[in-house]
Amino acid sequence: xxxxxxxxxxxxxxxxxxxxxxxxxxTQALAQFLSANPAIKEELESTxxxxxxxxxxxxxxxxxxxxxxxxxxxxxxxxxxxEKMDVLYSLSIWFETNWKVGVxxxxxxxxxxxxxxxxxxxxxxDQLASEVSDLKKMMVLSLIEKPQAQDRIRAVxxxxxxxxxxxxxxxxxIETMNKDKSLNVRLAAIDALVQYGxxxxxxxxxxxxxxRQSSPLVLVTLADALVQIQAKEAATEFQKxxxxxxxxxxxxxxxxxxxxTLKEI
Amino acid sequence: xxxxxxxxxxxxxxxxxxxxxxxYGFFYRMTLxxxxxxxxxxxxxxxIIKYKHYYAENGHFESWVFHIARNVHLDHIKKNKRYDFxxxxxxxxxxxxxxxxxxRDIQKSDELRxxxxxxxxxxxxxxxxxxxxxFQKLKYEQVALLLxxxxxxxxxxxxxxxxxxxxxxxxxxx
Numbered sequence: 001x002x003x004x005x006x007x008x009x010x011x012x013x014x015x016x017x018x019x020x021x022x023x024x025x026x027t028q029a030l031a032q033f034l035s036a037n038p039a040i041k042e043e044l045e046s047t048x049x050x051x052x053x054x055x056x057x058x059x060x061x062x063x064x065x066x067x068x069x070x071x072x073x074x075x076x077x078x079x080x081x082x083e084k085m086d087v088l089y090s091l092s093i094w095f096e097t098n099w100k101v102g103v104x105x106x107x108x109x110x111x112x113x114x115x116x117x118x119x120x121x122x123x124x125x126d127q128l129a130s131e132v133s134d135l136k137k138m139m140v141l142s143l144i145e146k147p148q149a150q151d152r153i154r155a156v157x158x159x160x161x162x163x164x165x166x167x168x169x170x171x172x173x174i175e176t177m178n179k180d181k182s183l184n185v186r187l188a189a190i191d192a193l194v195q196y197g198x199x200x201x202x203x204x205x206x207x208x209x210x211x212r213q214s215s216p217l218v219l220v221t222l223a224d225a226l227v228q229i230q231a232k233e234a235a236t237e238f239q240k241x242x243x244x245x246x247x248x249x250x251x252x253x254x255x256x257x258x259x260x261t262l263k264e265i
Numbered sequence: 266x267x268x269x270x271x272x273x274x275x276x277x278x279x280x281x282x283x284x285x286x287x288x289y290g291f292f293y294r295m296t297l298x299x300x301x302x303x304x305x306x307x308x309x310x311x312x313i314i315k316y317k318h319y320y321a322e323n324g325h326f327e328s329w330v331f332h333i334a335r336n337v338h339l340d341h342i343k344k345n346k347r348y349d350f351x352x353x354x355x356x357x358x359x360x361x362x363x364x365x366x367x368x369r370d371i372q373k374s375d376e377l378r379x380x381x382x383x384x385x386x387x388x389x390x391x392x393x394x395x396x397x398x399x400f401q402k403l404k405y406e407q408v409a410l411l412l413x414x415x416x417x418x419x420x421x422x423x424x425x426x427x428x429x430x431x432x433x434x435x436x437x438x439x
Contacts (some may be wrong), residue, residue: 015420019405047427054399062289066303070281077274
């Protein structure tokens with residue numbers, strides 16, 4: 001029995017035969033329709049020719065770059081995993097065979113690290129410096145009692161090397177400044193006391209010693225020291241000395257300028 | 266592909282050997298740009314790795330790979346709206362010269378050259394259908410699934426597109 005089709009069905013069958021051969025019945029039906037419709041037959045035949053011609057269209061081949069890019073991509077995909085595996089595997093093998101060396105190296109490292117620890121080194125240095133300072137303090141207190149002026153001057157000079165001069169050192173220096181029979185020792189004591197100029201006790205002692213001193217050299221040194229530590233209140237003591245008729249005339253101008261300077265502070 | 270899915274990435278090279286030239290052809294005919302086509306082929310394989318878990322075990326790899334290729338191409342169009350072919354012949358004739366320039370390095374007969382120009386004057390969707398059915402030789406059933414339309418609709422569309430192509434070609438031939 002013959003199969004009759006519409007135009008739409010004929011066009012669909014035409015499309016179908018582009019993909020794969022039609023069934024016998026469909027081929028016959030299409031042929032029958034086209035023979036009855038020559039215009040459509042002509043149209044579809046020319047379109048079929050165009051369809052066939054499309055196969056002749058050429059395209060350029062891809063460059064080698066495309067393959068290279070893909071190879072690089074594959075290498076990139078594989079590499080990190082492989083490297084990670086290799087590193088882990090190598091490390092595990094190394095630890096299995098060399099764990100004693102590793103532990104030994106760790107122990108040596110710890111010992112060296114502890115020995116060379118900057119904190120410990122610093123603590124040691126601090127401790128040593130403190131011990132030296134204590135030793136010098138003892139030497140100061142010891143030398144200041146010596147009969148030789150030269151030793152007492154050494155003792156006073158050594159005060160600057162003592163890291164933390166405590167009250168005992170300051171007291172010794174004040175005592176020396178007031179009572180030492182040697183002029184040079186007293187001068188050295190004044191110079192040593194200047195570094196403690198912020199200490200109220202020292203400032204007071206330096207002022208109180210003014211009327212005790214008769215040597216022009218000591219008075220001039222004392223005047224400079226009191227100006228240096230800005231002991232304004234010393235001006236009164238110097239003024240009293242100026243008013244004293246027994247004062248050495250050679251230091252009057254020095255005392256006058258000192259009083260003036262102290263008043264201006 | 267199932268081996269790739271289960272972690273055997275080295276099997277991707279085999280898929281590349283089988284499909285890279287076909288995919289290059291797909292992209293080249295769609296973009297007329299060899300450099301971009303090579304990059305887009307690479308993108309397809311990168312997406313295969315990225316989305317390998319979504320590949321169905323009973324799936325058809327050819328359909329799946331062209332599904333990815335279509336998406337890669339659509340993304341490419343979105344990023345580069347440089348080639349946006351007009352559907353009507355009037356607009357198409359306007360940039361005919363441009364198309365001819367793009368094809369200047371392809372040595373072929375006038376007939377094939379005109380056919381290429383006529384084909385390129387079709388819209389992206391229409392050229393894509395011709396590309397998949399004529400050049401990639403995908404089954405209508407596969408194309409229907411890719412486009413989410415019926416097989417019958419594929420046949421009708423092919424007929425219409427070929428008719429339009431013939432008209433374009435006739436104008437050039439005349």
